[in-house]
Amino acid sequence: MTVIDVRSLKAKKIYEGELAFDYAPEEGLLDIPFVKFSGPVSAKLRYEILEDDRVVVTGSLTFTLEGACSRCLEQARETFTGEVYGLFETPEGDGETYGYKNVIRLEEFLRDELLFALPSRLLCKRCAVDE
Numbered sequence: 766m767t768v769i770d771v772r773s774l775k776a777k778k779i780y781e782g783e784l785a786f787d788y789a790p791e792e793g794l795l796d797i798p799f800v801k802f803s804g805p806v807s808a809k810l811r812y813e814i815l816e817d818d819r820v821v822v823t824g825s826l827t828f829t830l831e832g833a834c835s836r837c838l839e840q841a842r843e844t845f846t847g848e849v850y851g852l853f854e855t856p857e858g859d860g861e862t863y864g865y866k867n868v869i870r871l872e873e874f875l876r877d878e879l880l881f882a883l884p885s886r887l888l889c890k891r892c893a894v895d896e
């Protein structure tokens with residue numbers, strides 16, 4: 766899983782940047798019957814290291830779901846994009862924020878944000894029009 770090495774970025778006087786990578790989501794996060802991820806999640810993130818060492822991460826997660834339509838059970842497939850936002854503090858977060866020491870590990874953040882971005886159901890094109 767991708768990390769943001771805050772200490773070495775600061776040593777190089779780099780205070781912002783972008784990250785783009787794909788990763789395999791945990792299937793267990795998805796709670797729609799007969800639906801699964803149809804490939805990796807594509808993350809496009811932007812980070813900014815603030816003067817007080819807090820780090821803001823924003824961006825988006827894009828993923829495709831496929832499986833049975835939640836209404837008629839026909840085969841359905843749809844791509845979703847969720848906006849993400851995270852604030853990282855060192856050495857510890859306060860529950861609303863994430864903690865980090867020198868290096869930010871994005872795993873927990875990505876898991877939380879993906880969970881938040883997941884729809885509660887998947888509809889085929891025909892059922893989506895009826896909505």
Ligand SMILES: [Zn+2]
Binds near residue numbers: 839893
């Ligand atoms: Zn349907």
